[in-house]
Amino acid sequence: MKFITVALMLSLLLSPFQAQAQRIKDLASVQGVRSNQLVGYGLVVGLPGTGETSPFTEQSFRTMLSNFGISLDSSVKPKIKNVAAVAVHATLPAFSKPGQNIDVTVSSVGEASSLNGGTLLQTFLRGLDGEIYAVAQGSLVVSGFGAEGNDGSRIVSNTPTVGRIANGAVVERAVPSGLMQNDYLTLNLNTPDFSTAQALADVINMRLGGDPSKGTAIAMPMDAASVRVSAPRDQAQRVSFLATIENFEFQPAAAPARVVINSRTGTIVIGEDVKLLPAAITHGGLTVTISENAQVDQPNALANGNTVITPQSIVDVQLDDSRMFLFDPGVSLDELVRAVNEIGAAPGDLMAILEALRQAGALQGELVII
Structure with missing residues (x-):
């Protein structure tokens, strides 16, 4: 399995590069034609006891009731475990017209444990200018779930505090286009x-x-x-x-000579025009194995002695066989990858070699590590 990344990269490098013409629409966008981000704050109700009793949720709940002409005495503490305060955000596509629908994402902003089964009440979605561009409402679809036992044990799958509403917002105002x-x-x-x-x-x-x-x-x-x-x-x-x-x-211009390394996944992508200057490379590994072997010393039966356990450490040092590669001027990296692959090096070894080549000034191309 450790040779898969190197072998795949080698096959990509050795395949002939076929430059193809592309459409303008695939490579460029029109200035002024853009989407806009919308955000709002609202309440999700109908939760099966997975809501919250935070101060801002209580304040939002009281404000909602007052909008319907219902006032609560300040001394009354409503039990609203089926209510959760949420942030609602959406993307308004370019040329969206009033009356069209867009998708919204709803995320808990408090201590609610799950939004599963909840319904978002009418929420205004505003743009950067503070104006209302859409109104969201509807039942949430939540892919995650959570369960908790009386002893405090808990299991959570995916993210139960984030949900989606397909076509959950109605556009109320169009954004002027440039x-x-x-x-x-x-x-x-x-x-x-x-x-x-x-x-x-x-x-x-x-x-x-x-x-x-x-x-x-x-x-x-x-x-x-x-x-x-x-x-x-x-x-x-x-x-x-x-x-x-x-x-x-x-025909767009060829991409710049660049090597991109993802150090987390071991993925290496090498551009076509990356070249090597004359260089000699050697790469090997050192393996150290330490094992413990306890020795028991038993005294003579006629002597007044005690049984003693003597620890004994065994240290084994093994140096892997390393080889040196010598490259002529202008050699492409596919030959380096081929050489490294022949000795069974892992992608991590190739990363180390590429970084060393950059430090030595023998790599003609940009090295990007992400």
């Missing part, structure tokens, strides 16, 4: 790259007849992440224009 604010559109690359930005502008100019040398460019790269495109002012024409150019295909 799609029609200027005489041009800005396309933002998902991964900034100067070469890709230039290639994107070139394909739009070529397909739509723009010529930067004559001052008639339709698309112009602004930086490594943005390309400005002249667009019609009419709304219907602009939508049609976007529908056309987002399906243009072009």
Whole structure:
């Protein structure tokens, strides 16, 4: 099993890289067309005794009753173990219109042990500007559960204090879009790259007849992440224009030479253009085994002595067979991976070798450890 990661990585490196053209819509987004985060505070009721009696839950409960014209004396302490205070959040997609529905996530903010079986009461969801953009309400779907015994023992599966309500919020207000604010559109690359930005502008100019040398460019790269495109002012024409150019295909630039290591899972991803400078590598391991063997000393039957137990330690040191690899200039990392894999090294050994190569300045590429 320890060779799986190295072998898989080796097979990926040895397979031929097939560069393929991609659509603009898969590599870039339109500036101003974005989703918005909404958040609210509410109450979940109907819980089977898994709620809470925290001060802010009691205050929220009293406020809710007062909204219905019911007032409680301050000396009265309501038993509200079937009520829980919750935070409600949702994402409002771009171009959402009043009357449409969106999903919401409900999370306990107090001491409630479970939201299973609860119902969220009407909750206002607000944006960064403090305005109400949606109203949430409905029955929760909770995937987790918990059980507790009288002796304090407890078992919990998944997260019973978080639930979802599909289509649980109704949009009440649309967010203004920045799609029609200027005489041009800005396309933002998902991964900034100067070469890709230039290639994107070139394909739009070529397909739509723009010529930067004559001052008639339709698309112009602004930086490594943005390309400005002249667009019609009419709304219907602009939508049609976007529908056309987002399906243009072009060849993005090759990714930078980079090695990404996940130290927690042992996953190693090596980019195609990563190269090695001349280097000699040796890697071995030292195994130390310590065992205890107690010796019993029994005195002579005619002597007045006591039985004595003498501890005896055995230390065994074993040095694994290590080999040295010598690489010529410009060798790619797939040859290094092949060599390491042949001697049965684990992914952790390869991580150590890559880090040592970076410190020695023999790794042509960025080493990213996550």
